[in-house]
Amino acid sequence: xVDTSDIVDQESLKKWLNAQSGSQAPALACRAxxxxxxxxxxxWFTRSKTKDDPSFFDILRILLSSLxxxxxxxxxxxxxxxxxxxxxxxxTRDDEGYAAEAAGATTMAVMAVVPNAEKAWxxxxxAEAVFGAALSLSFKRNFQASCFSILGNDQRxxxxxxx
Amino acid sequence: MLKQPLWxxxxxxxxxxxxxxxxxxxxTHDLGTDWSFWVTWYDEIMQGKTRSEWExxxxxxxxxxxxxxWGKGPSHINPMIDLIVKQYEALxxxxxxxxxxxxxxxxxxxxxNRLHNNPPEAIAxxxxxxxxxxLWNELDVAxxxxxxxxxxxxxxxxxxxxxxxxxxxxxxxxGQKADLAISKAAEEIGTxxxxxxxxxxxxxxxxxxxxxxxxxxxxxxxxxxxTIGG
Numbered sequence: 268x269v270d271t272s273d274i275v276d277q278e279s280l281k282k283w284l285n286a287q288s289g290s291q292a293p294a295l296a297c298r299a300x301x302x303x304x305x306x307x308x309x310x311w312f313t314r315s316k317t318k319d320d321p322s323f324f325d326i327l328r329i330l331l332s333s334l335x336x337x338x339x340x341x342x343x344x345x346x347x348x349x350x351x352x353x354x355x356x357x358x359t360r361d362d363e364g365y366a367a368e369a370a371g372a373t374t375m376a377v378m379a380v381v382p383n384a385e386k387a388w389x390x391x392x393x394a395e396a397v398f399g400a401a402l403s404l405s406f407k408r409n410f411q412a413s414c415f416s417i418l419g420n421d422q423r424x425x426x427x428x429x430x
Numbered sequence: 431m432l433k434q435p436l437w438x439x440x441x442x443x444x445x446x447x448x449x450x451x452x453x454x455x456x457x458t459h460d461l462g463t464d465w466s467f468w469v470t471w472y473d474e475i476m477q478g479k480t481r482s483e484w485e486x487x488x489x490x491x492x493x494x495x496x497x498x499x500w501g502k503g504p505s506h507i508n509p510m511i512d513l514i515v516k517q518y519e520a521l522x523x524x525x526x527x528x529x530x531x532x533x534x535x536x537x538x539x540x541x542x543n544r545l546h547n548n549p550p551e552a553i554a555x556x557x558x559x560x561x562x563x564x565l566w567n568e569l570d571v572a573x574x575x576x577x578x579x580x581x582x583x584x585x586x587x588x589x590x591x592x593x594x595x596x597x598x599x600x601x602x603x604x605g606q607k608a609d610l611a612i613s614k615a616a617e618e619i620g621t622x623x624x625x626x627x628x629x630x631x632x633x634x635x636x637x638x639x640x641x642x643x644x645x646x647x648x649x650x651x652x653x654x655x656x657t658i659g660g
Binding site: 298301302303304305306308309312324325327328331332334335338339349404407416 | 436437443444445446448449452453468471472475486489490492493494500503504507
């Protein structure tokens with residue numbers, strides 16, 4: 268049994284998520300990715316040389332889709348329509364630096380809401396997304412503090428609230 | 431969890447305020463397109479805003495834009511999103527006005543029933559319920575057009591013109607200029623000789639007049655955007 272106070276890294280978060288009866292992972296991952304979205308945007312502004320780069324838009328679209336999917340109580344077939352085609356998306360996110368991590372976290376957050384996914388897989392993706400977001404934020408502060416920022420107040424909510 | 435503000439106590443550890451300014455002045459980054467939808471969207475997430483059903487419907491419509499369009503980048507997709515936002519906002523305004531119109535017509539009918547001896551002002555104002563009915567019909571037409579996946583800009587312009595005409599007619603009844611200010615009009619309405627119960631909370635004749643005027647402008651704007659977008 269993992270207590271929320273025992274969550275210190277990706278593995279312990281995954282264990283904690285696995286032990287929960289319902290899947291809280293998608294909302295947690297989505298929220299973590301949303302928190303570091305501005306870091307990705309700033310990186311993109313600085314690095315991108317291409318006006319109208321569609322890859323930039325993937326992140327915005329994916330996060331917007333995540334929120335719509337998470338809120339929807341539609342059947343799986345309809346929910347699937349909200350999720351953008353992610354083929355090849357992860358492999359193109361190989362840039363160095365915190366913004367790439369933010370993008371990775373974001374991607375994983377969305378993958379965690381793909382309909383019909385197994386809970387264990389969703390929990391794993393969510394844990395990666397949350398800690399990817401923390402790593403991204405850690406370029407602005409230390410990693411421990413970033414983990415707390417990304418996860419801190421959500422941990423407390425997770426233990427007492429339904430999503 | 432997703433209904434909560436993104437950070438505690440209004441914190442902004444990732445510098446969103448600076449980024450949002452960059453997005454709103456996007457020329458700096460050679461991103462010359464309107465980013466206001468995305469800025470508003472993220473602002474609301476930061477605040478933990480509770481969205482209404484129609485706002486979720488609008489976001490759903492944005493998400494469901496075809497992959498083919500998303501792949502063409504911000505300068506292609508942002509104007510498409512702008513159209514969706516304008517269409518949903520106009521549709522929401524139509525529905526709000528219909529509710530208001532219904533309440534007002536009910537209140538007027540009840541009020542006139544009470545005036546059994548037909549005082550002069552009741553007779554003089556008999557045309558107002560007719561105008562409200564015409565407005566109701568026009569709102570119905572607007573609703574049908576706005577519910578379409580691709581509203582016709584010419585039709586929207588025609589509806590807009592008729593709405594502005596109706597707003598001007600109703601404004602005359604209020605003894606006001608066409609460009610109304612609700613509070614001022616509400617103050618003066620009691621001295622204009624219109625003594626039956628014209629005000630029912632937000633459903634006043636003045637609010638209805640201003641609403642028709644605003645909706646007319648929104649439809650003109652939407653029609654113009656549709657025409658530019660081809």
